[in-house]
Amino acid sequence: MKNKKQMQEPGIKIARPNINQIIVFGVGAAGSNTCLHLVYSYPILNFTVVDFDTVESRNYEAGTQPYSKMDLNRPKTQALQRVIMAAKNKSISAINKKIGSSKDILSLVEDPSRAILIDAFDNAASRNLFVGLNKCNVIHIGFSANLCGEAVWDETFTPMETSKSDAKIDVCEMTMARPFIFALTSMAAMSIGRFIEKGEKNNLYFDSHFIVRKF
Secondary structure, eight states, X not given: OBXXXXXXXXXXXXXXXXXXXXXXXXXXXXXXXXXXXXXHHOTTSEEEEEEOOBOOHHHHHTSSSSOOGGGXXXXXXXXXXXXXXXXXXXXXXXXEOOOOSHHHHHTTOSXXXXXXEEEOOSSHHXXXXXXXXXXXXXXXXXXXXXXXXEEEETTTOOOOBOOHHHHTOOGGGSTTHHXXXXXXXXXXXXXXXXXXXXXXXXXXXXXXXXXXXXO
């Protein structure tokens, strides 16, 4: 996937929001780990996870997703629900559903001004459904086969383009996939926390050469 990044744009600051809902769309490597970081940091918030995939052996064997053998063939949303209950004794909402339109997204948002939508889908078509959702706080988290990743708020994000080369590579099977994904999702969670606490929307770009750009 290729995304045109406006690296020169500064972070955006608004009045501190009163966030009470976080919705994670896509709970593969990017979404599941970001969600876990945030549950540990902000356990009082209401979390909803949305996906329609089931857990495969490759999802947990690579160590890039928090699932285990006991979750094999279980919907990822329910598996993450189990993981979070075991880790923090916290209940989250799990929606096993394929998102096909912006309307599907908005139907899950109780109050746009008090919600954060995390787009962690792994394909361009799904990620582009989030572009321009009025009055919604959307952050896009993703990575490509060359181990470059981003956490970009919707005000800066531009529509994705599908890259055929990405489809040929399972990033999670790459040697440095686990530390790379953990680093990216940790920084993404910190960016989200900054918005929750200070109303700042900071974007970041991270690559395999340990270069981090904040904008």
